Amino acid sequence: SDSLQSIFDYVDAHMDTYVSQLTEAVAIKSVSGTPEFRPQTREVLEVYAKNELERLGATVRLEELGDQPGADPPMKLPPVILATLGADPAKKTVCIYGHLDVQPAELSDGWNTDPFVLTEVDGKMYGRGSTDDKGPVLAWFNVIEAYQALNIPIPINIKFCFEGMEESGSTGLEDLLKREKDTFFNDVDYICISDNYWLGKNTPCVTYGLRGICYYSVHIQCAGQDLHSGVHGGVVHEAMTDLCHIFDSLVSSDGTIKIDHINDDVAELTPEEEATYGPIDFSPSEYKEELGVTQLAHATKPKILQHRWRFPCLSIHGIEGAFYGPGDKTVIPHKIIGKFSIRLVPDMSPIKVHQLVKSHINTVHAATGSPNIVTVTPSHGAPAWVGDINDGNFTAGRNAVKRVFDKDADLTREGGSIPITLTFEEVTGKSVMLLPIGSSDDAAHSQNEKLNRSNFRNGMKVLAAYFEEVAKLAASQKK
Amino acid sequence: SDSLQSIFDYVDAHMDTYVSQLTEAVAIKSVSGTPEFRPQTREVLEVYAKNELERLGATVRLEELGDQPGADPPMKLPPVILATLGADPAKKTVCIYGHLDVQPAELSDGWNTDPFVLTEVDGKMYGRGSTDDKGPVLAWFNVIEAYQALNIPIPINIKFCFEGMEESGSTGLEDLLKREKDTFFNDVDYICISDNYWLGKNTPCVTYGLRGICYYSVHIQCAGQDLHSGVHGGVVHEAMTDLCHIFDSLVSSDGTIKIDHINDDVAELTPEEEATYGPIDFSPSEYKEELGVTQLAHATKPKILQHRWRFPCLSIHGIEGAFYGPGDKTVIPHKIIGKFSIRLVPDMSPIKVHQLVKSHINTVHAATGSPNIVTVTPSHGAPAWVGDINDGNFTAGRNAVKRVFDKDADLTREGGSIPITLTFEEVTGKSVMLLPIGSSDDAAHSQNEKLNRSNFRNGMKVLAAYFEEVAKLAASQKK
Numbered sequence: 001s002d003s004l005q006s007i008f009d010y011v012d013a014h015m016d017t018y019v020s021q022l023t024e025a026v027a028i029k030s031v032s033g034t035p036e037f038r039p040q041t042r043e044v045l046e047v048y049a050k051n052e053l054e055r056l057g058a059t060v061r062l063e064e065l066g067d068q069p070g071a072d073p074p075m076k077l078p079p080v081i082l083a084t085l086g087a088d089p090a091k092k093t094v095c096i097y098g099h100l101d102v103q104p105a106e107l108s109d110g111w112n113t114d115p116f117v118l119t120e121v122d123g124k125m126y127g128r129g130s131t132d133d134k135g136p137v138l139a140w141f142n143v144i145e146a147y148q149a150l151n152i153p154i155p156i157n158i159k160f161c162f163e164g165m166e167e168s169g170s171t172g173l174e175d176l177l178k179r180e181k182d183t184f185f186n187d188v189d190y191i192c193i194s195d196n197y198w199l200g201k202n203t204p205c206v207t208y209g210l211r212g213i214c215y216y217s218v219h220i221q222c223a224g225q226d227l228h229s230g231v232h233g234g235v236v237h238e239a240m241t242d243l244c245h246i247f248d249s250l251v252s253s254d255g256t257i258k259i260d261h262i263n264d265d266v267a268e269l270t271p272e273e274e275a276t277y278g279p280i281d282f283s284p285s286e287y288k289e290e291l292g293v294t295q296l297a298h299a300t301k302p303k304i305l306q307h308r309w310r311f312p313c314l315s316i317h318g319i320e321g322a323f324y325g326p327g328d329k330t331v332i333p334h335k336i337i338g339k340f341s342i343r344l345v346p347d348m349s350p351i352k353v354h355q356l357v358k359s360h361i362n363t364v365h366a367a368t369g370s371p372n373i374v375t376v377t378p379s380h381g382a383p384a385w386v387g388d389i390n391d392g393n394f395t396a397g398r399n400a401v402k403r404v405f406d407k408d409a410d411l412t413r414e415g416g417s418i419p420i421t422l423t424f425e426e427v428t429g430k431s432v433m434l435l436p437i438g439s440s441d442d443a444a445h446s447q448n449e450k451l452n453r454s455n456f457r458n459g460m461k462v463l464a465a466y467f468e469e470v471a472k473l474a475a476s477q478k479k
Numbered sequence: 480s481d482s483l484q485s486i487f488d489y490v491d492a493h494m495d496t497y498v499s500q501l502t503e504a505v506a507i508k509s510v511s512g513t514p515e516f517r518p519q520t521r522e523v524l525e526v527y528a529k530n531e532l533e534r535l536g537a538t539v540r541l542e543e544l545g546d547q548p549g550a551d552p553p554m555k556l557p558p559v560i561l562a563t564l565g566a567d568p569a570k571k572t573v574c575i576y577g578h579l580d581v582q583p584a585e586l587s588d589g590w591n592t593d594p595f596v597l598t599e600v601d602g603k604m605y606g607r608g609s610t611d612d613k614g615p616v617l618a619w620f621n622v623i624e625a626y627q628a629l630n631i632p633i634p635i636n637i638k639f640c641f642e643g644m645e646e647s648g649s650t651g652l653e654d655l656l657k658r659e660k661d662t663f664f665n666d667v668d669y670i671c672i673s674d675n676y677w678l679g680k681n682t683p684c685v686t687y688g689l690r691g692i693c694y695y696s697v698h699i700q701c702a703g704q705d706l707h708s709g710v711h712g713g714v715v716h717e718a719m720t721d722l723c724h725i726f727d728s729l730v731s732s733d734g735t736i737k738i739d740h741i742n743d744d745v746a747e748l749t750p751e752e753e754a755t756y757g758p759i760d761f762s763p764s765e766y767k768e769e770l771g772v773t774q775l776a777h778a779t780k781p782k783i784l785q786h787r788w789r790f791p792c793l794s795i796h797g798i799e800g801a802f803y804g805p806g807d808k809t810v811i812p813h814k815i816i817g818k819f820s821i822r823l824v825p826d827m828s829p830i831k832v833h834q835l836v837k838s839h840i841n842t843v844h845a846a847t848g849s850p851n852i853v854t855v856t857p858s859h860g861a862p863a864w865v866g867d868i869n870d871g872n873f874t875a876g877r878n879a880v881k882r883v884f885d886k887d888a889d890l891t892r893e894g895g896s897i898p899i900t901l902t903f904e905e906v907t908g909k910s911v912m913l914l915p916i917g918s919s920d921d922a923a924h925s926q927n928e929k930l931n932r933s934n935f936r937n938g939m940k941v942l943a944a945y946f947e948e949v950a951k952l953a954a955s956q957k958k
């Protein structure tokens with residue numbers, strides 16, 4: 001439409017303003033995982049985002065979530081923003097979720113520039129939170145501001161849900177969503193989340209699935225204190241020996257999970273799903289190159305993507321309490337915690353996986369005859385999520401991408417887990433779609449996180465087009 | 480003899496002086512492993528020990544060992560002291576080895592008192608180096624000073640070899656010993672080292688064996704950088720999986736080493752050796768209690784001591800490069816180094832053990848089909864040492880203990896390794912004996928290291944008596 005083109009032009013013309021606004025947002029050290037930065041994590045919601053939303057005319061509620069569980073000294077959780085812009089019963093209502101907290105970052109971690117000073121080099125804007133998730137949140141603001149500046153009516157009602165604990169497990173959010181099920185979320189038609197990434201660097205995507213996760217801590221203690229392996233080695237049933245035996249029983253080098261019945265509930269690959277992998281813009285050889293691996297565990301594009309997205313996998317992450325430094329320490333670690341996790345896919349259930357894992361480990365350990373007690377503690381447990389790529393929300397998202405890029409969006413899933421996605425779906429009973437704007441190489445959570453200026457610009461256009469496409473659904477459904 | 484009794488009385492009368500001298504020595508932060516403390520580590524030799532030895536009338540040489548290998552920025556090794564006191568051809572010459580460097584220590588590590596301020600509580604003198612090895616070194620000085628103060632001729636010639644890198648692998652010492660084989664060490668009859676501990680808290684011992692050690696680093700890399708287990712899990716041959724498989728192939732929970740032929744060269748247990756375990760003052764149940772283990776891997780006193788002293792064992796120490804912190808990090812570590820070591824016993828050879836270990840790991844890893852390259856790097860390699868408990872040196876040591884304590888010394892070995900012991904034996908071709916003065920609970924290398932005032936006092940008496948007993952040997956050999 002002409003009005004959409006004028007929005008696109010407005011976006012193009014205001015990029016420098018958007019970049020300086022993003023600079024301002026990145027400068028707020030809203031690291032949710034670091035108690036020292038809790039004031040800034042509150043500020044980015046209470047002051048920064050609240051002001052921006054009110055400037056756009058939204059009605060803003062700050063929802064307090066109480067004290068952070070386990071924090072010592074006590075510390076309040078950052079508030080969640082629930083805001084409303086528009087309540088026209090003739091329009092669809094889209095709920096936008098995003099987060100304004102960020103991962104920790106220090107120059108000394110290996111950043112080339114100050115992580116809290118947005119620094120643009122060759123079209124890449126480096127800074128903590130640039131792509132995860134301050135850039136996308138500001139993209140929503142900028143699109144709304146463009147509509148208003150051009151006096152074009154915003155074609156949908158918008159509900160905003162912004163939090164400040166996403167990088168620390170979204171503590172308290174699930175309860176809030178459930179409490180607001182029949183109030184704030186009552187009239188939501190679609191949920192849209194822009195907090196993930198394209199599969200590659202060139203083709204935009206809409207994302208319709210996430211794997212779940214079950215994370216386990218395996219506690220083993222073999223003595224009252226760390227022991228010198230020279231003095232006491234040979235007479236102690238060592239905890240490390242027991243743990244390595246357990247770890248080795250979990251998975252083989254090719255990735256096969258060796259826990260009985262673990263694959264029983266994995267959904268069959270239908271021909272319909274199989275067909276979705278063909279058109280995806282993904283090069284196994286480039287991917288192999290990018291990861292720096294000698295040989296991938298699977299050879300073809302569909303197999304690789306399926307094993308990242310729709311088959312379970314098990315990773316051993318490390319050991320707490322063992323020797324981890326450089327050099328040759330001759331210690332028998334006395335109290336260790338082995339960490340591993342399993343990525344869940346439809347239709348695996350965390351509770352059933354917990355049972356299988358515990359029973360497997362108990363059986364394997366008992367067979368060794370070790371007197372050491374092994375305790376398996378599950379710490380996360382989130383099922384997988386998969387959306388319907390043919391419903392109205394995805395149709396709007398796919399059409400929006402097509403309008404901006406003149407090509408089909410890749411239909412992707414994420415191998416990782418964003419548990420709140422599933423909660424949004426459960427609470428609203430409506431379709432959730434992930435509509436990323438960042439590139440696969442944005443390095444979220446890593447050193448030198450960045451957002452490309454072009455992804456920021458085109459991302460805003462996609463979000464604007466998504467508004468229009470959702471509005472079309474309302475129109476077509478009325479006919 | 481009367482002269483020995485007067486030495487004993489002198490020691491009893493001067494304990495407060497000895498404690499304040501030890502306080503002075505402990506205050507010098509001679510932490511060899513910490514570059515920041517290298518000046519103090521030099522000082523304790525160049526100034527402190529040199530002055531003490533010269534005060535006693537010894538001729539002191541400071542041997543420079545050049546730059547510390549691998550130090551960046553370059554840093555000189557601390558010197559070694561080679562000193563001589565007496566050269567009477569009618570007397571036996573004993574070489575005394577000790578070290579004046581200490582392990583790192585910080586109050587914040589869990590010390591109850593400043594580790595570098597010797598603090599006596601209930602007869603226990605807490606401080607870094609109190610028992611390892613400044614207390615024993617000062618005990619030698621004090622005994623000599625007692626002889627001199629009482630105008631009793633010292634009945635032996637003494638050669639001192641004191642170093643400042645023992646806690647950091649005795650770098651450079653082995654080469655020096657070899658260089659001085661036919662010069663400084665030419666006329667040594669016996670070597671005596673007081674740098675270990677009693678088996679328990681009540682019965683003194685002489686120590687006639689040490690296990691050796693082979694320490695291994697297993698390097699595995701599976702990708703160019705750490706990967707997110709959600710995003711990439713399922714398509715990578717993970718290094719942790721490979722390492723756990725290798726670790727599990729090395730040893731079983733009961734301590735059995737699963738490397739083919741590893742036990743082929745272990746010396747047979749002779750009836751004569753078997754008989755030495757019976758009289759030893761050692762309680763399996765107290766030991767179990769002390770370690771805080773549920774159940775030891777062996778049940779009887781002889782079996783437990785044999786598995787600490789004269790059978791090999793394998794310990795897995797930890798992993799460098801994997802996740803080791805608290806919490807639930809979902810990382811696929813890309814480059815890891817697994818650490819394990821094997822304690823060697825007579826007649827195992829480090830070179831043969833290296834071959835068996837490498838071949839074992841290569842075979843086990845190849846069978847997995849993993850494309851990851853595994854590199855096994857041996858970092859230490861020291862054979863075991865065992866002395867002859869019936870030779871003159873041990874006779875003198877055992878008699879000295881009997882004179883002071885009126886009971887037989889336990890004949891012990893150490894499960895740990897002091898590689899320089901073997902070098903002394905090789906270079907001199909003479910008997911080495913370990914004659915500890917500290918108690919098993921002295922916590923060397925740990926927080927709250929201490930030396931009991933009573934062990935310090937009785938230890939000095941044993942060392943004095945050892946001088947006399949060695950002198951008797953000279954006398955009896957002349958007849």
Ligand SMILES: [Zn+2]
Pocket residue numbers: 099132133166195
């Ligand atoms: Zn995010």
Ligand SMILES: [Zn+2]
Pocket residue numbers: 103132167444445
């Ligand atoms: Zn994030």
Ligand SMILES: [Zn+2]
Pocket residue numbers: 578611612645674
């Ligand atoms: Zn020592």
Ligand SMILES: [Zn+2]
Pocket residue numbers: 582611646923924
């Ligand atoms: Zn030591």
